[in-house]
Amino acid sequence: MLLKITRKEKIFQPDSRRVIAKFLFAGNERAKRLILSILDLSYEQQEEQFNRLIHKYTRRHRNIRKVLTSHFNRLIPLIEEVKVDPKSLRTHLQLLIGAYFTMEYSIEAAAFFNPSIVEHPDQTRLLSGQKRIIISFRATGEGHISSIVFREGVLDLNHDITIYQPGKMLEVPAHVKNYIYHKKSFLRKLREMCDESGHHDVTAYQAINGALSDTFTYEELKTSLQKVQAELQNKQENILFLQEVKWLASSNYEMTFASDTSLSERVIFPIADTERNGIEDARFVRFVAENGEITYYATYTAYDGTAILPKLLMTHDFLHFTVMPIHGYIAQNKGMALFPRQINGRYVMLCRIDGVNNYIAYSDNINVWREATLLQKPEYPWELVQIGNCGSPLETEAGWLVLTHGVGPMREYVLSISLLDINNPEKEIGRLPEPILIPNAREREGYVPNVVYSCGAYIHEGELVIPYAMSDYASTYATINLRQLLMTIQQTNRVEK
Structure with a gap:
């Protein structure tokens, strides 16, 4: 059976007009010199600069005064070091100082790629055959720093996606650091991490153990670390x-x-030191617990400029998010993808711990993964460099449908499909012998040439909907009939046997 894949004309383009106001800092000494220079301006000069600032930037940001105040507050220790009382400065001057330590950052200026699609929590006010969806993207700006952004839309009976007009006034979340740590579990995770990195120092470990209380916050930990x-x-x-x-x-x-x-106005921009150089390739999944509770998870890769750290993002409403690192032996490479439900009472994850093969892992704890079993090796010429998942598996009557990527000659990335047993996903039922998507003339030119890549597909009204990136610049999507796809995989498997 000849599979027909329909490439849609819609393209999700990067929009350089979407900017956030980011803290700009170049070291303590330079900052103190700049603060003194601002204070040396005449009152008229200060007011002129402030009025120009407010006129030019108020309509580009949701609450520019709040942002500038936040940035000014971060400078208070340095202002005190130059023998100035921050409270004595009038509000306009505080905001002006904050502005000198602020820059606009265009989050999508360089690329808009590696999409993932999930069902929206709100399915009200829709016509028959429609489904409200959320598509996440990896947005990349200056310095190749990546963040997570979203688009909302509706998928109709014809499998066409209509995207709601995205907002222009972007919002970066408030960072809540009062996460409560439990000493016993924190030290256990610390031992795991240090055993893997080789930085385990017994004396320092004992000192930390003695300094921490049974529960503590991040700020309390920093105080303890200074003493230790x-x-x-x-x-x-x-x-x-x-x-x-x-x-x-x-x-x-x-x-x-x-x-x-x-x-569409919410931007998950790097916050922790572990991700200061980027949040990469979030694979979102709508997870249904055994009690019926729905949680949206995303596995992503945090990059600090040197090392990577797999992380887990969790939300129920896309308004409040919890972030935690993924621990254990297998948490050492990119491309982890969580199954949308537990299997035989355990969490299940696809991963690629050696950078070449596809593995499957099980765990009783959603963010601790210690063991993995080899699932798939490269078999065909177009995947000899590596094979990996392209998002969370999708449940069908025939088994778990897994969108995969393969890398072949000239570092060309292509997409294909595999099918796993529904009750024992370690068992591969079949794998397409040919890619379903190979970069065409439109798709092969971009930031990283010859690449099509996805972080998650979706099944709607009998069709598999695959959003995918075009050479790490922009994104689009394609559809394929699910019934024909499953029959082709099953028939191919029988022929090969």
Whole structure:
């Protein structure tokens, strides 16, 4: 049976007009010099600059005064160091100082790619055959720093997607650092991480153990670390260990967006040190627990410029998010994808721990993964470099449908499909012998040439809907008949046997 895949004409383009106001800092000494220079301006000069600032930027940001106030508050210790009382400065001057330490960052200026699609929590006010959806994207701006952004839309009976007009006034969430840690579980995770990195220092570990209370916040941990570091006399091996402690704690946080923002205005921008160089390739999944509770999870890769750390994002409403690192032996590479429900009472994850093959893992804890079993090796010429998942598996009557990517000659990325047993997903029922998507003339030119890639597909009204990136620049989508696809995989498998 000849499979027909329908490429849609719609293209999701990056929009350089979508900007956030980001804190700009180039070191303490330079900052103090700049603060003194601002204070040396005449009153008239200060007011002129402030009025120009408000006139030019108020309509580009939801609450520019709030942002500038936040940035000014981050400078208070330095302002005090130059012998100035921050409280004595009038409001306009505080805002002006905040502005000198602020820059606009165009989150989508370079690329808009690697989409993932899930069912929207709100399915009200729709016509028959329609489904409201959320598509997440990896947005990349200056310096190749990636963030997660969203689009909302409706998928209709013809499998056409209508996207709601995205908002222009973007919102970066408030960072809540009062995450409560439990000493016993925190130290256990710390041991796991340090055993893998080789930075486990017994003396420093014992000092940390003695300094922490049974429960603590991130701020309380920082205070304890300062005391421990002084006690350990700043030995290099101890410093490395203490950095790992702080790194682990900073990876857990919560964030909440303003309730008056639309989903397309919410930007999950790097917050923790572990992700300061980017949040990459979020694979969203609508997870249904055994008790029927629905939670949206996303696995993504945090990048600090040197190392990667797989993380788990959790939300019920796309307004409040919880972020935590993924721990254990298999949490060492990109491309982890969670199954949409537990199987035989356990969480199940696809992963690629060696960078070449597809693995499957099971766990009783959703963010601790210690063991994995080889699932798929490259078999065909177009995937000999590597094979990996392209998002969470989709449940069908014939088994788990897995969208995969393969890398072949000239580092060309293509997409294909595999089918796993519904009760025992370690068993591969079949795999297409040919790609379903190969970069065509329109898709092969871009930021990274010859690449089609997805972070998650969706089944709607008998069709598999596949959003995908075109050479890491923009995105589009395609559809394929589900029944024909399943029959082709099953028939191919019988022929090969």
